[in-house]
Amino acid sequence: xxxxxxxxxxxxxxxxxxxxxxxxxxxxxxxxxxxxxxIRPRRSESGQRLYRRSDIEAILEIKHLLYEKKFTIEGARxxxxxxxxxxxxxxxDPLIEQIRAELRSIRNMLDE
Numbered sequence: 001x002x003x004x005x006x007x008x009x010x011x012x013x014x015x016x017x018x019x020x021x022x023x024x025x026x027x028x029x030x031x032x033x034x035x036x037x038x039i040r041p042r043r044s045e046s047g048q049r050l051y052r053r054s055d056i057e058a059i060l061e062i063k064h065l066l067y068e069k070k071f072t073i074e075g076a077r078x079x080x081x082x083x084x085x086x087x088x089x090x091x092x093d094p095l096i097e098q099i100r101a102e103l104r105s106i107r108n109m110l111d112e
Contacts, residue, residue, distance in 0.1 A: 004060065012042070012050040022059050029059065035073055036062055038080055 005021045015026050022029070033039045033049075038058035041049040051059075058080075065076040 007053060007056055012052065013056065015041075015049050015051070018051050018056055018059065021056055022063060024059070024063060032059065032062060036077060036080065038062070038084075 004023060007021055008017075013021070015029060018024075018029060019026050029039075029049075033041065036058065039051075039055050039062075041051045041055055044050055061080070062076055065071040065079060066073070071079060
């Protein structure tokens with residue numbers, strides 16, 4: 001993947017910051033927002049887009065699919081949807097599994 005600015009550790013990012021991190025123009029980000037459900041920035045009271053880290057990660061993945069893997073927008077959308085449903089079925093995140101195990105343990109203690 002092409003070099004990119006590191007993603008600073010914060011809750012929200014304005015569109016200018018996202019353009020600097022991703023190397024994409026603001027109009028591209030706004031267009032992709034209409035094409036990909038994975039990009040859903042919130043809005044400030046003044047109407048400015050506020051992106052989360054997950055939005056930026058999705059943007060970087062979409063950029064990789066479109067620019068490097070040469071997917072079409074429709075192909076990238078299908079790929080992300082397929083990958084997303086696969087992840088949700090398999091629950092591959094070990095942290096989530098650890099939390100579930102701890103919650104089951106707590107539930108069992110409460111049931112005793």
